[in-house]
Amino acid sequence: MDCVTILAQAVETASPEAVEEAVVPIESFWNYITTLNRAEAVTFISFGVVCLMYGWRVFKILVVICFALLGVFVGVSVTDKIVGLNNRLVGGLVGMGLFGILSIPLMRWAVSVLGAIAGGILSSSIWYASGLTEKYIWAGALIGMVAGGMISFIVFKVAVILFSSLSGASLIVVGSLAILYIHPATSARLEEIVFTKKWFLPTLLIAPTLIGLVLQNKFVKDSKDWDM
Numbered sequence: 001m002d003c004v005t006i007l008a009q010a011v012e013t014a015s016p017e018a019v020e021e022a023v024v025p026i027e028s029f030w031n032y033i034t035t036l037n038r039a040e041a042v043t044f045i046s047f048g049v050v051c052l053m054y055g056w057r058v059f060k061i062l063v064v065i066c067f068a069l070l071g072v073f074v075g076v077s078v079t080d081k082i083v084g085l086n087n088r089l090v091g092g093l094v095g096m097g098l099f100g101i102l103s104i105p106l107m108r109w110a111v112s113v114l115g116a117i118a119g120g121i122l123s124s125s126i127w128y129a130s131g132l133t134e135k136y137i138w139a140g141a142l143i144g145m146v147a148g149g150m151i152s153f154i155v156f157k158v159a160v161i162l163f164s165s166l167s168g169a170s171l172i173v174v175g176s177l178a179i180l181y182i183h184p185a186t187s188a189r190l191e192e193i194v195f196t197k198k199w200f201l202p203t204l205l206i207a208p209t210l211i212g213l214v215l216q217n218k219f220v221k222d223s224k225d226w227d228m
Helices: 003-013 016-020 026-034 038-054 059-081 088-102 107-129 134-154 156-182 184-196 200-222
Strands: none
Touching: 026 156, 026 184, 038 156, 038 200, 059 088, 059 107, 059 156, 107 134, 107 156, 107 200, 134 156, 156 184, 156 200, 184 200
């Protein structure tokens, strides 16, 4: 019995309540997109194209930025959980500075971590697009994280290309959706598709990511002066 059959049976045997339980924060994601103006959307797309095609050239900067943002999240989370600490801004700034600074001497480890996270995002996207139970989407993410982490530690180049392609694709998708939402002719239909077609957002994310993987791999092979 292959994995696809097992996953299909899991969906069939799941209770209606479990199937309908929403875990992926699509509404929060969509609310953020609707707040972007045209200039911000174009900026997202521009930076996304650079990351998607030339992320291998500027991956060290991307790693520091990504880890700094991760530090903000960790700092705010720690501040919320520790009794007596109530300044989320300070916690976020401390986390941002700490993670950003640590990522510089630990660049290879940081890239591997980001490669694992990218693998988890892609696998959970496939899980969501397949219509599998959202309650267990963490299982799909875990599979991708393990696979992405192992590949990243073995082949460093793959980790660089993977996380930079995914980062660029994410920025392009967010910017493109924001521009489409701004236009009255497409906003209503777009919102309907986002909330009713589970395959839509994962497809938008995975397709440009694959394009970035192919392009960056070709560019890296043709470049003789790139230092890992």
